[in-house]
Amino acid sequence: MELLTVLVKMVALISDACRNAEKLPGALISCGVLQAATALCLIVSRSPGGIFLHHGKAPFYLYYGILIAVFVFGLLEASAGFWVSGDVVGRRAAGKTILWVSVLPIAVVAALGGFIVLH
Template sequence: MGNALFTLPGEAEVGDGRANSFAAEMVGASHDTTKLKRVLVAGGLREAVVALCPALFRSPAGLFLRNKGLFYSYYGVLSAVVVFGVAEAWVGLWVSHDCCRRAVGMTMLWLSVLPLFFLTGVAGSAIL
């Protein structure tokens, strides 16, 4: 069993590899503008869909049921993540028209990690 840092590109990885491939896409996008566009659009749409699924199909549980403020904040934050995902996809399309907008795209790419932490905490094992 080898370390993921020292594997050759043609070697098969053990396990699922979804988290490793997403991290590899982000690192690759920081060096290549065409990958940046693709990662922003795909990642934004992925975030929007993953946030929309628990908002529509899963009721809040645990801490969110203690009072109405937390209950409404659950849906508020999920709605904000959906809007952020759509905005991230829009930035990906906006970056594709001009290579000088790469800094804005990179900022949006690294900011997109924060909603993923929330989504993993709230809907982790059920959706991801």
Template sequence: MASQLGIPMELIVEARRNPARLSVALISLGVVLSVVALGLIIFLSPAGIFLRLHGSTPAYLYYSVLGAVVVFGLAVASFGYWVVPRDVHGWHAAGKTVLWVSILPLVLVLALGGLAFLK
């Protein structure tokens, strides 16, 4: 599923072992996170549990979470572009940590409706 969104999963797995591939994996994952979250903000209105709750607070929560994912995706991509290539071996552990932490927002975006783009 994630490879259908444009995330090369073999690149992420390879980046765990090969420090030279880490910056490419971080940039790819950060861009995909930002684009899918922006796509959800623009093209998909809140649904599911957000419709059952009353008031406008659930909609604000939906858009706030997606906005935070956009900012986080841009931060991951910029970390992969600016920081990691300067000292690949020195930043390898931090880059791997950012890579694995960024899987949580990816799952969150897919759960909020990112799979709707696969239709």
């Protein structure tokens, strides 16, 4: 799939989950697994480029640090989806907060070219 198609589907999934509490665990799990998988693909298959390449070792390590943080956040988001599924009504606010915070890692992975790797 193209980057734009994946992003539109993820935004639609997040939007549906915020309106319907029953879709919230599925959205958390789907978005979390997709974030973790994409970050892992970038770690394994793509070396840093652009600003991360010719400015010393710090940006090089920052690139991999960001991807590792997104990977861990994706796994935590997916596990939060399982936690929310235990009591959807009582844990809806926490689930929605985690889901909206996950927009930032999605944007970071998209900016680093992660969804092109899935192509």
